[in-house]
Amino acid sequence: MFLLALAATLATPAVAPHQASIDHRGSGYSVSYHPRMETKMKTVGVATGARMSMQRCRWTTTLQVERQIARRDEASAHATLLPAASRTFSGERHGHCSAQGEAKAAIGADKIRDHLASIAAADRGDALAQIDAAYSLAQE
Numbered sequence: 001m002f003l004l005a006l007a008a009t010l011a012t013p014a015v016a017p018h019q020a021s022i023d024h025r026g027s028g029y030s031v032s033y034h035p036r037m038e039t040k041m042k043t044v045g046v047a048t049g050a051r052m053s054m055q056r057c058r059w060t061t062t063l064q065v066e067r068q069i070a071r072r073d074e075a076s077a078h079a080t081l082l083p084a085a086s087r088t089f090s091g092e093r094h095g096h097c098s099a100q101g102e103a104k105a106a107i108g109a110d111k112i113r114d115h116l117a118s119i120a121a122a123d124r125g126d127a128l129a130q131i132d133a134a135y136s137l138a139q140e
Contacts, residue, residue, distance in 0.1 A: 015109050018116035021072075022124070024131050028072040031127050033116045036064040036081070041097040057097040060090040061107060065119050069127060078134065085119045 018033040039061045045054040065085035070077035089107045 015112045015116070017068075018113070018120045020120050020124075020127075022127060022131070024128060025135060029127075029131060030070050030072055030077075031120070032068045032077075033120050033123075034066045034068065035112050035116060036066055038062050038064075043097045047096070053095070055094070055096050056092050057095055058090070058092040059097070059106075060088060063087045063089065063107070063112065063115060065116060067123065067127065069130060078130070080130065082119065082123065085115075085123075087115055 015035055017035075020031040020033075022029045022031055039059055041057055041059045043055055043057055045056050047053040047055050063086065065082045066079055067082055068077040068079045089111075091106055
């Protein structure tokens with residue numbers, strides 16, 4: 001089981017977080033959107049001794065987005081998982097899932113980058129609201 005998780009992790013396409021900058025109330029903020037991926041795999045079908053295998057590996061990957069907001073002059077950031085930004089990909093291939101390492105890689109880094117960019121564009125208002133809420137709490 002450990003090897004299966006390790007193989008799936010190693011096959012994850014390397015996608016850099018999407019970066020954005022926001023200037024609000026005289027301060028600059030760095031906003032980054034990080035992909036969080038979880039893959040589930042299931043082997044279906046039968047494999048008989050001397051005959052061709054009928055097994056297939058079905059996989060489903062859930063891509064979630066984590067937003068991190070930090071002031072430009074500070075190292076610490078406030079992280080929020082964006083539930084509305086969740087997207088699911090699925091597919092299947094011939095063979096047993098124990099040899100399945102490409103489930104996440106099959107999605108492709110381009111699709112992940114495009115999803116992060118679209119979420120970042122749609123999230124600007126919510127990010128500003130979160131900055132305002134943190135500012136209000138700090139003033140009290």
